[in-house]
Amino acid sequence: MPLLExxxxxxxxxxLTAVNQFTLSLESGEMVGLIGPNGAGKTTAFNLLTGVxxxxxxxxxxxxxxxxxxKPYQIAAAGISRTFQNIRLFPALTVLDNVRTATHLHYQPxxxxxxxxxxxxxxxxxxxxDEAMALLERFGLGKYYGDTAKSLAYGEQRRLEIARALAxxxxxxxxxxxxxxxxxxxxxxxxxxxxxxxxxxxxxxxLIEHDMKVVMGICERILxxxxxxxxxxxxxxxxxxxxxxxxxxxxxxxxxxxxx
Amino acid sequence: MPLWKRFGGIALVxxxxxxxxxxxxxPSRVAHDQYKEDVLIRCGLAxxxxxxxxxxxxFTGQFSLGHIGFYMVGAYVGAALSTxxxxxxxxxLPTDGSPVGLWTSALPxxxxxxxxxxxxAAIGFLVGLPSLRLRGDYLAIITLGxxxxxxxxxxxxxxxxxxxxxxxxxxxSQDQALAHVATPHLTSLFWxxxxxxxxxxxxxxxxxxxxxLAFLAVREDEIAAEAMGxxxxxxKVLAFVLSAFFTGIAGALFAHYQSSLSNESFRFERSIDVxxxxxxxxxxSISGVTIAAVLLTILPEALRPIAQYRLVVYPLLLVIxxxxxxxxIFGREEVSRAWLRGQLTSIAGWFSRRPDRV
Numbered sequence: 001m002p003l004l005e006x007x008x009x010x011x012x013x014x015x016l017t018a019v020n021q022f023t024l025s026l027e028s029g030e031m032v033g034l035i036g037p038n039g040a041g042k043t044t045a046f047n048l049l050t051g052v053x054x055x056x057x058x059x060x061x062x063x064x065x066x067x068x069x070x071k072p073y074q075i076a077a078a079g080i081s082r083t084f085q086n087i088r089l090f091p092a093l094t095v096l097d098n099v100r101t102a103t104h105l106h107y108q109p110x111x112x113x114x115x116x117x118x119x120x121x122x123x124x125x126x127x128x129x130d131e132a133m134a135l136l137e138r139f140g141l142g143k144y145y146g147d148t149a150k151s152l153a154y155g156e157q158r159r160l161e162i163a164r165a166l167a168x169x170x171x172x173x174x175x176x177x178x179x180x181x182x183x184x185x186x187x188x189x190x191x192x193x194x195x196x197x198x199x200x201x202x203x204x205x206x207l208i209e210h211d212m213k214v215v216m217g218i219c220e221r222i223l224x225x226x227x228x229x230x231x232x233x234x235x236x237x238x239x240x241x242x243x244x245x246x247x248x249x250x251x252x253x254x255x256x257x258x259x260x
Numbered sequence: 261m262p263l264w265k266r267f268g269g270i271a272l273v274x275x276x277x278x279x280x281x282x283x284x285x286x287p288s289r290v291a292h293d294q295y296k297e298d299v300l301i302r303c304g305l306a307x308x309x310x311x312x313x314x315x316x317x318x319f320t321g322q323f324s325l326g327h328i329g330f331y332m333v334g335a336y337v338g339a340a341l342s343t344x345x346x347x348x349x350x351x352x353l354p355t356d357g358s359p360v361g362l363w364t365s366a367l368p369x370x371x372x373x374x375x376x377x378x379x380x381a382a383i384g385f386l387v388g389l390p391s392l393r394l395r396g397d398y399l400a401i402i403t404l405g406x407x408x409x410x411x412x413x414x415x416x417x418x419x420x421x422x423x424x425x426x427x428x429x430x431x432x433s434q435d436q437a438l439a440h441v442a443t444p445h446l447t448s449l450f451w452x453x454x455x456x457x458x459x460x461x462x463x464x465x466x467x468x469x470x471x472x473l474a475f476l477a478v479r480e481d482e483i484a485a486e487a488m489g490x491x492x493x494x495x496k497v498l499a500f501v502l503s504a505f506f507t508g509i510a511g512a513l514f515a516h517y518q519s520s521l522s523n524e525s526f527r528f529e530r531s532i533d534v535x536x537x538x539x540x541x542x543x544x545s546i547s548g549v550t551i552a553a554v555l556l557t558i559l560p561e562a563l564r565p566i567a568q569y570r571l572v573v574y575p576l577l578l579v580i581x582x583x584x585x586x587x588x589i590f591g592r593e594e595v596s597r598a599w600l601r602g603q604l605t606s607i608a609g610w611f612s613r614r615p616d617r618v
Binding site for chain 2: 076090101107124128168
């Protein structure tokens, strides 16, 4: 049984069809890239998967049960976590608290025991803190744990978002342009980190990325979206040679990459 | 936290409050200095109101202007329970509103506080569920309207003399043709500050737990909070209900401190007073809000010597404070060991500076 199965998902905003008949099947442990020109509907697809929008039509099955139209927090509880294209941290909270907040899903004590502060509460709090600290160390953010999230540099904020997403202990991790705005060196480091994430945390990863080199480098399978429709899917090599993709996308990126 | 530390802390708070209560009232249970008692009790009530409003406005970042409505519900429900329920529930209490011994007042005050608090919490739930879909200015307007509705409803309830002022009930009894049951004078310094300590403790323990982080995450970024598995609606309503509960208790305490209850005490401006305390103390900072509540209650009293000019000086001081510390007295800091250490180091640094470098 596939981990995630999306069938003919469509999302319309009034007259605009942002995602049209989107179909996707993810096996557990895969690393899949979702690419496409600006405005192709990639982020909308993510928003459908995470419950920000309910699909106009179509089905989304995760671990064998339907999640279409569920609330984002329910989908997070089911095991899908994400990062955002335009970073959405909790800016005034500390780096540690950002990650601790995301341990909420596995946090047992009730509100009353938080007020009573008994032994089980202290244990749960310490466990949450240790888990958050370990994730921060994993992403090289341990030394900033007491700083506010907004004081971090851009690349560090991106890494913190991934750490926070992992703190919900997801089965499926959706990364929305994790390398956006990074310099080539940072990009390479991040990609290396993402590559090892999968084995270390046992997550399946679906990522949106603009940088073709990055996507082709780490993904085993790539889907190409254009005007809300999947126009091609396959291995990086197949995608690179697909005439439809070259027409819709790669030409544009080639022009862009020659600039960079 | 080890058990002895917790019980030690509770015993310490009880001891201190009992001592304070004894110093003020003595065995006669009548305050030596009524003015001092009045200011202290108003300080305590202000702390309860401000810290509980801070749970909504400071923690979850929602903006309620209607908490005076919950205060009013708590006050009238509490007063109605102690007067209408007098013969059945509290026959041991005096009917003339004379002071009650501390331990005699314990059970009745628990009952009226819980009644007032629960009634306010129930109304908070009813109001919060639909209106917390809105935020910012819209929520402020809705809560403001709600406070007005409560005011108008209470004004029209004859049973509690809502239109004039509620001083108690005329009751037919056997020996007298018409007796009068006044609202019992249950509230003393001890109870007010006990509740204040409780609400500060609850706010602190929420703030420094993963639960509290969920409240703060709602304030910081709702979409991200939802994506991290936080049911934001649940936490917003929870904050609203919790805050209404403590505000209602404050109302019940207030009702049993005054000899008469007038709807004049629950005008919209009182809501603003509390909002000012929260903003001035630092949205979200429990220590800051507590200090601001005391400060803003005492300040008008301290300015009494300058008579009519205080109405000019007081707002001016507020403006100056807001201009110099727009983030509030404490910003988002809390008084903690680390904070004290930081303050001490900066003071020490001030003194250890070498004169030739200045």
